[in-house]
Amino acid sequence: MLYFIYDYTFEGLLTAIFDIYNRKVFPDRIQGGHLPVPLFTETYTVVSDPEKADRVIEGLKKKISRQALHHLFICYLSEIENIEASLFRYIRKTLESPSGIEVNFADEDVLFLSKIYKKVQNEAERVKQFVRFQKTADGIYLAIMDPLYNVLPLCSDFFQDRYADQSWLVYDSRRNYGLFYDLRKTEVVHFDQPIRPLQTGKMEDEHLDESEIAFQRLWNDYLKAITIRERKNLRLQRQFMPKRFWKYLTEKQ
């Protein structure tokens, strides 16, 4: 058994693929350094190298559209079990076919990755939908989320463009990092210690801006008022707004 171990970044994965072609050895598995390796497994540690990664990208660009290339990155963000294998097979088929396989949805890997892409995109969309900022006493708009996939990188531009004149923090409690915007730029931040709101999704009242509770109440009242009772359909509501988001929703407390 041969395992390629990489640093769990997209660049690292592309470097691994470069090394595979360069060394002409095919590993049984490519996996991130944080995962355990079974006993008696031969390992090769990939050293991330932007130049090597670029060469893989250049190769791919000749066969697939920029869009499809970006989709590969999005699939990578799914972090699902052994996504590396699917990505590697896709890239290999692409490089080895005369004109690419981008839209051949009869191919298992193409279809599989197109589905993963959709799932990750949907999750990013849901973060944009269901983030609820709470205004804190120091004027920062704070929201906590635990998306299934690592989608904050896909939401960063959206929030930065939209909320350009307010300081905000969107925190992924599952992966323990957040995006913080300080009116100039967006940065990645971590809480060193687990703070309570990370579990509950709620800030304690004493840390909130004085007007916050009033606006939360107004929002709840508003949603109740626009419901048409004659058309009640809770199943439909849950379908669009899955229960796992409810703990972060002001209106579902």
Place this chain on the structure above:
Amino acid sequence: MKLNLLLTEHSFIFACMNPQIFDKLKLLAEAAKFDVSCASSGTTRSNAQKGIGSAAGWGVCHSFTEDGRCVSLLKIMLTNYCIYDCGYCANRRSNDIPRTTFSVSEIIELTIEFYRRNYIEGLFLSSGIVRNADYTMERMARVAKDLRTIHRYNGYIHLKTIPGASRELIGEAGLYADRLSCNVELPSEQSLKFIAPDKDYQSIYRPMHYIQQGFLESKEEKKKFRQAPRFAPAGQSTQMIIGASPDDDNRILHLANAMYQRPAMRRVYYSGYIPVNTYDNRLPALTAPPLVRENRLYQADWLMRFYHFKVDEIVNEGHPNLDLDIDPKLAWALRNPQFFPVDVNTADYEMILRVPGIGTKSAQLIVASRRYGNLSSEHLRKMGIVMKRAKYFITCRELPLFTVQEVKPERIRELLTLPAKKKKDAEGLMLNF
């Protein structure tokens, strides 16, 4: 930055000082709830000079109410006072209900504070008519203008236009709003005059025409000067009430089709009638809103807009109403078995679109993938095609034994409606015309 801090500071004092705001919001949101449109799509606008907000191009639904409807916009009325007495409307003059009015600054504040918390994509402002059409329209346009110019707000704004409003005020509204709308309310003028005697089609079509003109003129201007102001870039929409009048689906869909021929018209909404004024015997007594019929109308609407169906193929004199048990695409296929089965490996995209069980996305996947090789039914299933319906209407690599040619249309109809319980619709139980 300083200015902005001042504004938010001011706003919170305002909200706390005025406890009436809670009651007002409840009343004026309740009053606006029957407007269906909640679309926030159609405009892409990035944030200008570090103001607040953007429009994403596609809509974002931020919440869903218990009726399963998307909440994308803060949908409220400026006031629920009204000088009109329309039979289908809860805010009609003759109803004895609590009345209230938002001030312009209250609406602005609610919009911005909700927006900052990512509750909404923007504002949908409608209004009862006070004094006269222009007085009301002027107030509404001012909300939009202040949001854009004073508060540097770049989010979505949808304004209802008031029937009878002047060209100047609609022109003003269009400069600041993304979308303007004017509801035709009922599918025929005869029904409208009967139920809402204060209104006629002319008072509705005229503002629609102004919007269209403004939209087209601004498009022309834009060609000459890039900086020319945009006019309602997301176009206009309209809405009609279904099941409050005896108009059939043929009438409704032909009217919708005529609307879609207008260059700026983006959406026609169908709103199943919910009896709000049960004492008014010009309106039918329904036990439940005609939700199935409403759903079928939307499906038919989609067929016209995305599936290249002509309205006459969906409804006509011979088939004036949509079949409530099966969707209109399947109904068309069963009425026209001579076009099937379709070979997915060779047929035109247009024809694949017409197969029941294949949507626009699947049709695109099929057309893209078949260049690489013949598609089998297993491929189709994996791509997400609903084989339960599609199998009677297609051939592919190995399929099929029982297409619509072997199994008769009547039998397919039976097979496909069998497991689902027969749906009841309250439609047409009692019509007191």
